[in-house]
């Protein structure tokens with residue numbers, strides 16, 4: 001009898017990694033009937049998050065985006081303010097600036113790490129200062145779980161008196177100079193969205209000093225005052241995380257170190273086995289810190305290899321999910337007219353970057369499949385005619401004609 005080969009199991013970019021611990025924690029919250037906002041699991045979750053970020057306080061909310069929005073609100077950032085934001089990021093970091101009616105100014109990023117390029121930051125601050133603008137904040141993003149270079153960035157921002165909001169949505173557990181992700185700004189943000197390293201199904205947290213966070217907690221709960229009737233002293237939001245979601249998060253956080261050990265191992269194996277291929281490179285771990293390796297990003301030399309998108313197609317044929325890196329904000333229709341400094345580094349990051357499956361639940365055998373499929377995609381795919389490449393690059397640079405040293 002003919003039995004067709006079973007299709008290879010799907011390998012996701014970063015699948016939620018659940019265990020019996022999450023199941024038990026969830027059922028115990030369920031059985032206690034603490035389902036909706038607030039409850040003991042939520043309080044425990046906030047304590048765990050603030051201990052990981054070594055912050056005074058933490059507020060658990062419904063998404064990382066909500067946490068970023070609250071950060072701007074409690075720092076009184078609004079219409080008339082300019083907020084710096086890296087061009088390479090998930091769109092939420094730029095959108096929250098628009099939510100509060102402030103104006104984003106995009107800074108350029110490192111072509112390999114994708115984190116804020118300190119030189120572009122210096123140039124942006126100097127140029128804006130010469131025009132009489134002092135940005136209300138910098139939203140610094142810890143891309144793919146690697147902290148930005150806060151040793152440099154914080155010194156630069158201090159010099160100009162610009163506070164930092166750390167978007168550590170992707171970076172829980174990472175460190176820089178002996179300090180944890182989330183602790184580098186006036187406020188820090190985490191996301192617990194379904195595809196992040198730690199997930200509550202959907203959720204986020206804001207960390208920082210109690211003075212600012214008590215206001216954030218208030219706004220997240222519809223700004224309701226603690227009286228019997230419904231009294232509200234501001235325009236608030238329905239942003240609280242549910243006790244049920246927090247119960248999953250508590251179990252996840254007890255496993256953070258082991259999940260992170262695994263994602264770091266996965267990164268190490270990609271580096272060992274794919275790093276030697278000519279024209280393939282990876283961002284290195286910083287000398288003075290460790291990323292959580294949420295996603296490993298491979299960079300493909302454009303003159304030697306197919307585009308990241310073509311490699312994604314080839315991997316998809318093997319039932320493997322891969323994705324291009326975040327498309328820069330200045331190349332998005334909604335932020336094309338936004339003021340910015342430079343953009344070439346961000347464009348290079350996007351043109352060469354490919355996110356490889358990195359979930360902590362991926363097996364050795366699964367990673368072997370990814371490595372084999374990736375290698376054969378590079379070997380099999382015809383290298384695109386160099387003339388096409390040049391045309392593509394020209395098109396990009398014509399649209400965005402400027403160098404790092406141009407502020408518009």
Ligand SMILES: *Cc1c(COP(=O)(O)O)cnc(C)c1O
Nearest residue numbers: 063064065090092169170191193
């Ligand atoms: C995921 C993410 C967010 C938003 O988090 P959500 O929980 O999806 O709202 C913000 N910034 C960055 C850099 C992210 O990766």
